[in-house]
Amino acid sequence: MLLTTKFLRPASDPRAVQRERLSSLLAPGHPKRLNLVVAPAGFGKTTLVSQWCTRTTGPIAWLSLDEHDDEPRRFWQYVVSAFEHAGLTGVEACQKSLASNSDDSLSSAITALLNTLASDGSSWNLVLDDFQFIARDSIQRQVGYFVDYLPSGVTITLISRTEPPLPLPRWRVRRWVQEIHPALLAFSEDECREFFHITMGLEISEPDVKAIRRRTEGWVAAMQLSALSRSKTASGRDQNGSGSHALRAPLNIDERYISDYVLSEVLDKQPEDIVAFLLDTACCPRLCASLCNSIRKAGDSQKMLETLLSQNLFLIPLDNQNEWFRYHDLFRDALLQRIQHTDPERAHMLWQRTLNWLLDNGQVQEAIAQIVQKEDWPWLAAVLATHGNNLIHGGYHLPVLDWLDALPEAEIRDNAQLQMLGIWGRFFANRLDNLEPLLANVEDLLDRRVADSAPDAEGALGLQSEISLIRSYLARSRSDDKNASDLTRQVLADIDHTRIPLKSVTYYGLGLDDYGKGDLSGAEKALKSAVHYGQVERKPSTVLSSGGLLAWIQYNRGDMDLALDTCTDVRRWVDQHYSDPTQPRLISCWLSAALTEIYRERDQLQDAAAHLEPLLEHVNKGAEPGQHVIIQHVRGHLAFSEGRIREAIEYLEDAELVGRKRREHIVFEPPASSALLARCFLAIGQPAQARQVLESPNRHAVTNPLNREQNSISYARLLVSENKPEQALEILEALIPAAEHNEHNRHRVEALLVCAEALAVQGRDKDCQEQLARSVAIAAEAGFLRLFAEESPQLHRLLLASPALKSSGSWQRTLTDMLANLKPAAAADQAEKDSAPGLKPDARPTPTGDPSQELAEPLSQREKEVLELINAGYANKDIATHMGVAPATVKAHIRNLYGKLDVGRRTEALARARELGILRQ
Incomplete structure (x- = not known):
């Protein structure tokens, strides 16, 4: 969870000196890409940039950095979220890539952000305040890459105490950089005069103004300290006393002297209640009244904050409602130095109270980040034990794994709960390969506890239930449905006797089992x-997944209105309880796929595409295999409905390939893309290809009755197209009663339609009309539409002539209009388009056995490696990770090998490579 107040630009003080000469330098302009505002603390860098932001017209994303942000993924999560907070849309792919990427390169996420900015086209300004906290070389290289490829019109402003190690000399030659350094930031005499007279409200003589300017060299923090000191000193003397005595001591820009000055000339001169408040709240990087009240055990914090604000005591508002603040860094450092020196025990207690407030108010990740910084490993272990499970099930499994890795081995070695947390994290990250040994380790640890008569029997039972639950999902990935069901039901029987909050995950497993059985x-x-x-x-995440699969089932059963209600209710609950604008929106593959199918079926194809869009971003960045198959299946179905048959074939072949190659990583049986793929080949007049798909050996591995029915109906369509109606009817007459019994109403309608077409081929017109009437009656009640349009032209003619569509119902009129407006030659036109880009399968040259003789240009070693990984079922992102290269590089390799093999998609490339002997059969 990211801290939203970091995206709030500091509010401008109307009394502050307006620095026109510097604001004009920050204005965007070609070819500038970077504003670099570098100076020691207290030079007014943030104030200057904030003032400029109030005047600029382009959209502005602001990010205040701190010491916790010097970690690549966290840094870029905040950058992307800053843009999103400021109104940039389409960043979900960036956020998803960041959430799933565990290395430091993050090139795919950064590239996605650049592409999003380019697509948006607005003159964006990104401000990164306190960039000096970013010290890692990897982040500096990434920022350099980001600036190098910034879209035209986008400007970055870095505010830093030190010059960052970026390729500034090269950028200076290209006139990309506008630098504002300490000499420029230093206040002139005129600005100094205005500062004291207007901002601070002090009457300072001209000689004093010049003296202050000379002694501070225009450093506004030192001037403010001087002014505050002068104000306090003057208030304690008679009206005729001179105020210049407060400035006699020389001021030094060294931060150590400033800290001493803060303590002696500001803090020590404040009333006791103000001093106590300042010291007690110094441990808080950011302040609000509730937080301050909690750690101080008082109720007047809002009033105290407003007092500090009115007295210019280095309190910076983070919003316009005076709710969130932060202290000036130098001021806070001085306060921390004082309390840690005078009362270290209280300082530690206040820090603990701050973290407890963060934990109690849902800012768990921010609290954990501070605990990690302090290296308080026992507390980190306790927090993860309490909050880790909900973090994982809320989509934060990768950060949990990182925090577990940070713990010393001694904290985990004998802690079965933390070990189980690591197993759940790996499970949600789809790292299933090595889970069994880890589960065995936890079991051994529990057995030792029993042998040692450990008292926590309830906790041990809960962990045993978690182990069984994980093993049930692993059994599903092996298609061991009986073992999966037995384990899940045993967990459900034990779960009421344990403290583990996993009933939702258990019932989801039962739902998968029942769905798998039809x-x-x-x-x-x-x-x-x-x-x-x-x-x-x-x-x-469990609510979304369970609700999404529930909606998918309701759709297939024909309850589309109910399915839409389920999607709406689930989405509303998630958004209401987990509306964190700094995080990517939680996406359910099942839920978005169900919505895509529902709107596609209702012939609302634009709405269907809108619900498909977030899934495409998901799959392009490397979805887990089961989700990949679902997304490509739904994507292929929409393309099929829209007449984009070639694209549909590509998506469905990819779904088949990944589902076959990565079956052991999928905890359920995905939809049968083979059935839809065969329909695509029938639609373009290639029944031989359809038969090859439906008679593939992989077809016999299908166990889900819904999938078997889909394949059987497609096989019946194939038989009808081959003028074998008797065989088609034999299949359908056995299928229809089972589909009716199991409420597979969508399949009932399809089966009845194909049955009617088979009867028409036999000349049994009365029986044909009877089956058409049955199909229309079921579909009208359910609201199915598009499935009629996807049948053969012969069926379209039969339906238009059928008395079943002659009633005056609105559904019947809609279907009649849709069928009447279908383009008669759409399939033939599409078939010609599909065959144009490349050779047909039967037009391939006969292989000679020597690949070098078949290709005009042989594949490089890298291209062969990519081909092998494609054959293994890996997505582009996974290939990039495996090879240690950027996704763009993988795309280039794929583009090259497609050209050399004379193919247009993955499945063609694999088939061609096998013909040439490059891949084994």
């Missing part, structure tokens, strides 16, 4: 329980 009613019941307990347990 028991839609049982699955619906289990998934409703999963949604309910997910809300009770505050597990948004």
Whole structure:
């Protein structure tokens, strides 16, 4: 969870000196890309940039950095979220890439942000305040890359105490940089005069103004300290006394002297209640009244904050409502120095209270970051034990894994709960390969506890239930459905006797099991329980996944209105309870896929595409295999509905390939893309290709009744197209009663339609019309539309002539209009387009066995490596990670090998490589 106040630009003080001569330098302009405002603390850098921001017209993203942000993924999460907070749309892909990427390169996320800015086209300004906290070389290189490829019109402003190690000489030659250094920031005599007279409200003589300017060299922090000292001193003397005595001591820009000055000339001259408040709240990097009240055990913090603000005591507002503030860094450093020196025990207690407030108010990640910085490992272990499970189920599994890695081995070695937390983190990160040994380690540890008569029997039972639950999901990935179901039901029997909040995940597993058996009613019941307990347990990812699968089932059953209500209710709950604008919106593959299918089926294709869009960003950045298959299936179905048959084939072949190659990483059986793929080949007049798909050996591995029905209906379509109606009817007459019994209403409608077409081929017109009437009656009640348009032209003619569509119902009129407006030659036109880009499969040259003789230019070693990884079912992002290169490099390799193999997509490349002997059969 990111801290939203870091995106708030400091509010401008109307009394502050307006520095026109510097503001004009910050204005965007070609070819400038970077404003570099560098000076020691207290030179007015932030104030200057904030003033300029109030005058500029372009959109502004502001980010205040701190010492916790010197970590690549966290830094870029904040940068992307700053843009999003300022109104930039389309950054979900960047956020998802950042959430799933565990290395320091993050090039895909940075590239995605650059592409998003380019697509937006606005003259964005990004301000990074306190950039001196960013010290890692990797982040500096990434920022250099980001500036090098900034879209035209986008400007970055870095505010820093030190010059960053960026390629500034090269940028200076290109006139990309506008630098504002201490000499420019230093106040002139006129600005100094205005500062004292207007900002500070002091009557300073001209000789004093010049003296202050000379002694401070225009350093505004020192001038402000001087003015405050003068104000306090003058208030204690008679009206005729001279105020210049307060400035006789020389001022030094060295921060040590400033700290001493703060303590002696400011803090020590404040009333006791102000001093106590300042020292007590110095441990808070950012302040609000609730936080201050909590750590001080008082109720007057808002009044105290407003007092500090009115007295210019280095309190900087972070919003316009006077709710959030921060102290000037130098001032806060001086306060911390004082309390840690005078009362270290109280300083530590206040820090602990601050972290407890953060934990109690949902800012767990910010609290953990401070605990890690202090290296308080026992407290980190305790916080992870308390909050880790909800963090993981809220989508923060990667940060949890990072924090577990930070813990010393001694904190984890004998802690079964933390070890189990690491297993859940790896499970949600789809790192399933090595989970079994880790589960065995936890079991051994629990066995030793029993042998040692450890008292926490309830906790041990809870962990055993978690182990069984993980193993049930691993069993599903092996298609061991019985073992998965047995383990899940055992967990459900034990779970009421444990403290683990995992009923939602358990019921989700039961829902997957029942769905896998084709028991839609049982699955619906289990998934409703999963949604309910997910809300009770505050597990948004489980609520989304369970609600999404529930909606998918309701859609297939024909309850589309109910499915839409389910999606709406689930989405509303998640957004209400987890509306963190700094984080990417939680996405459910099942839920977005269900919405895409529902709107596609209702012939609202633009709405369907809108719900598909976030899934495309998800899959392009490397979705886990099961989600990848679902997304490509739905994507292919929409393309099929829109007549983009070639694209549909590409997506569906990819879904088939990943589903086959990565089956052991998928904890459920995804939709049968083979059935839809065969329909695509039938639509473009390639029944042989359709038969090859449907008779593939992989077809026999299908266990889900819904998938078997889909394949069987497609096979019946193939038989009808081959003029074998008797065989088609034999299949359909066995399928229809089972589909009716199991409430697979969508399949009932499809099966009845194909049955009607088979009967028409036989000349049995009366029976044909009877089946058409049955299909229309079921579909009208459910609201199915698009599935009729996707059948053959022969069926379209039969339907338009059928008495079943002659009634005056609105659904019947809509379907009639849709069928009447279909382009008769759409399939033929699309078939010609599909065959144009490359050779047909039967037009390939006969291989000679020597790849070098078949290719005009042989594949490079890198291209062969990419080809092998494609054959293994890896997505582009996973290939990039495996090879240690950028995703753009992988795309270039794929583009080159496609050209050399004379193909247009992955499956063609694999088939061609096998023909040439480059890949094994």
